[in-house]
Amino acid sequence: MDFRLSEEQRGMVRAVREITQEKFRPNALKYMDGTFPWDNIRDLARIGVLGMAVPREYGGLGLPVLDTALVLEEIAKGCYVTAMAVMGEVGVQCRILDVYAPGHIKERLLPGVCTGEVILAVCMTEPHAGTDVANYRTNADLVGDKLVLNGVKTLISRVDEAQAFVVFSRVNRQPGREGIGCVLIERGTPGFTCTARYHTMGGENLAEIQFSNCELPLENLIIREDGFRKLLNAFNTQRCLNPSISLGLAEGAFEESVKYARERAAFGRSIGEFQAMRHKLAEMYRDIEASRSLLYRACASANPFPDPHMAAIAKITANEMSLRVTSEAIQVHGGYGFTDEFPVSRFYRGARYGSLGGGTTETLKELVGKMILADLGPGGLLELGTF
Numbered sequence: 473m474d475f476r477l478s479e480e481q482r483g484m485v486r487a488v489r490e491i492t493q494e495k496f497r498p499n500a501l502k503y504m505d506g507t508f509p510w511d512n513i514r515d516l517a518r519i520g521v522l523g524m525a526v527p528r529e530y531g532g533l534g535l536p537v538l539d540t541a542l543v544l545e546e547i548a549k550g551c552y553v554t555a556m557a558v559m560g561e562v563g564v565q566c567r568i569l570d571v572y573a574p575g576h577i578k579e580r581l582l583p584g585v586c587t588g589e590v591i592l593a594v595c596m597t598e599p600h601a602g603t604d605v606a607n608y609r610t611n612a613d614l615v616g617d618k619l620v621l622n623g624v625k626t627l628i629s630r631v632d633e634a635q636a637f638v639v640f641s642r643v644n645r646q647p648g649r650e651g652i653g654c655v656l657i658e659r660g661t662p663g664f665t666c667t668a669r670y671h672t673m674g675g676e677n678l679a680e681i682q683f684s685n686c687e688l689p690l691e692n693l694i695i696r697e698d699g700f701r702k703l704l705n706a707f708n709t710q711r712c713l714n715p716s717i718s719l720g721l722a723e724g725a726f727e728e729s730v731k732y733a734r735e736r737a738a739f740g741r742s743i744g745e746f747q748a749m750r751h752k753l754a755e756m757y758r759d760i761e762a763s764r765s766l767l768y769r770a771c772a773s774a775n776p777f778p779d780p781h782m783a784a785i786a787k788i789t790a791n792e793m794s795l796r797v798t799s800e801a802i803q804v805h806g807g808y809g810f811t812d813e814f815p816v817s818r819f820y821r822g823a824r825y826g827s828l829g830g831g832t833t834e835t836l837k838e839l840v841g842k843m844i845l846a847d848l849g850p851g852g853l854l855e856l857g858t859f
Contacts, residue, residue, distance in 0.1 A: 475768075481539055487519055488546045497550035500818060504553070506677035508633050512554040513561075513588045516547075523586030525562040527570060530582035537709055537778060538771035541716035548720025549727070552822030553675045555717045560630050561585055564710040565594040565638040568654060571776060572694050572702065577656065581636055593634035595625035595681065602627075603835045605700065606649045610683065611642040612693065619693055621655055621686040624667070631666055631679035635659050639683075640703060643696055654695035654703055661686050674822045704780070707830070711783035712771045714830040715790030718823060719763055722794040725801035725819040726756050732805055743804075752804065756797045763790040781843050781856070784836040791826035791833060798823045 477485070496512050503509050516522055524540045526532025540562045548555040566585060569578060569592075584590030601607045610623025621641065628637075636658050643653040657664060668680035695702050730753060733744035743749050763786075770786035773779040798820040802809035809816045827833040849855055 475765075477542070481542060484539065485542050485546055488516075488521065488543050489549075491515055491519070492547055492550035496547065496554050497815070500551040500553070500815065501812065503551065504675040504812075504818070506671050506675065508630070508677075509551065509554045509557055512551065513557060516554075516558060517586065517588035520586075521558065522561045522588050525566045525570065526582045526586050530578055531586045532582065536771070537712055537774040538768060541712055541767065541771045544713055544716040545720035545723070548717040548822070549724035552717070552721060552818060555720065556629065556674070556676055556825075559710075559713050559717065560592055560594075560634075561588075563594070563713050564707050565592040565636075567709050567777070568594075568638055568694065568703070568706045569656075571706065572654070573656070574691055577691065577694075584635075590636060591630055591634040593628055593630045593637045595628050595637050595639040597625065597627045599624055599626050599680075603832055605640060605652060605703070608640060608642055608652065610639065611645050612653070612655045612688075614644055614690070614693075617690060619655065619688040619690060621657060621663075621683045621688060624680065624682050626668070626680040627670065627678045628681055629676060629678060631669075631681060632677070637681070638694070643693065643699070649700040652703065653693060653699035655688065656692045656694050657683070657686060657688060661688065663687075672825070674825050675818070705777045708778045708780050708783040709774070710830045711780075711787045711836075712767065712774070712778050714826055715763070715767050715787045715794075716771075718790040718794035718826040719760070719767060721819045721823045722756075722760050722763070722790075722797040725798040725816050725823075726753075726760060728814070728816050728819075729753060729756065729801045729804040749804070752800055756800055759793045759797055763793045766790070781840055784831070784840050787826075787830065788833050788836050788840075791823075794823040794826055795820075 520533050521543055523532030524535045527534045544555055544559060547558055569581060581590050585592060598608055598610060610625060613620045636656060639655045639657055641653055641655045642651045663684040663686040665682050666679050667682045670678045672678060733749055733753060734742055736743045766789050767786040770778050770782035773782050801816040802820055805814055805816055808814050811817060847856060
């Protein structure tokens with residue numbers, strides 16, 4: 473096993489780190505009011521980041537999930553809001569279009585994703601159902617030569633900026649998991665309205681969308697047959713990209729803590745010279761590296777989507793780790809860590825989102841627990857992993 477990154481991966485990370493630290497990090501505060509980071513998105517488009525998940529024939533880089541995670545991790549060290557905006561371009565909605573959409577839809581949308589001219593959004597959560605996909609009520613009826621979409625989706629990112637929305641929907645009112653499919657709807661479709669907006673503690677704006685008899689061409693039914701399985705498979709990508717942001721937030725908070733521990737003096741010496749502080753930093757570093765190993769391994773399992781159980785374990789671990797590490801970073805900074813002027817408070821607020829989006833920690837633990845009881849055999853744990 474070789475755990476070293478390739479020169480190409482290191483080069484991409486270095487390029488993204490440079491632009492993140494020089495431009496995104498110093499301006500991160502101005503996006504905390506929900507302002508979309510258009511300037512940052514354009515900068516990242518120019519170096520190819522927005523096209524990481526787009527195949528080369530549509531102008532992208534066609535990079536693996538691991539490479540995408542590496543870049544999101546680096547962006548999150550500087551600006552959580554920008555990292556979340558980028559995940560919208562390289563995440564599950566882009567992967568769904570790439571794998572399942574007909575060619576002419578790919579040709580129309582994916583080149584614009586690469587340039588930042590087409591912003592994508594995924595619509596899953598409903599007011600009464602989040603992770604419980606099988607109980608979604610949003611429905612697309614097949615009526616003659618068109619689709620008619622009705623329903624409500626909530627807590628949706630980038631509603632004011634996105635041109636295309638990938639909507640998890642029931643088809644022809646078929647109940648249960650078997651009735652779940654995926655519909656593409658574009659901004660400006662009659663009957664598409666934003667009915668509520670929410671500002672998050674991380675700085676992002678989320679919104680609620682209502683679909684009222686929205687008429688769409690049949691080709692916009694991206695997934696119908698075996699839709700539930702296909703969509704959840706695709707969503708395992710999100711379960712690797714979400715924790716990559718958690719990992720980046722923890723790393724950013726850790727780097728700030730090391731710097732502060734070197735510079736801050738107390739009782740005549742730097743606080744980093746106290747054993748209690750060194751142990752705290754050692755534990756933070758240990759947690760980060762353990763989470764990184766699980767996450768990279770889950771990302772590397774993608775073909776084209778990551779292993780569901782590896783992705784779940786990586787997400788649980790990184791999400792929970794990020795909360796611990798960013799909280800400890802505030803403690804390292806003392807009272808200054810509680811202020812907006814020091815970035816560790818922003819890292820902490822961003823970290824709180826991780827275990828909520830992309831499948832809650834509780835849901836994923838249940839998924840993994842069922843798998844263990846069903847699949848653990850005489851061969852032991854190695855049979856459950858990807859070795």
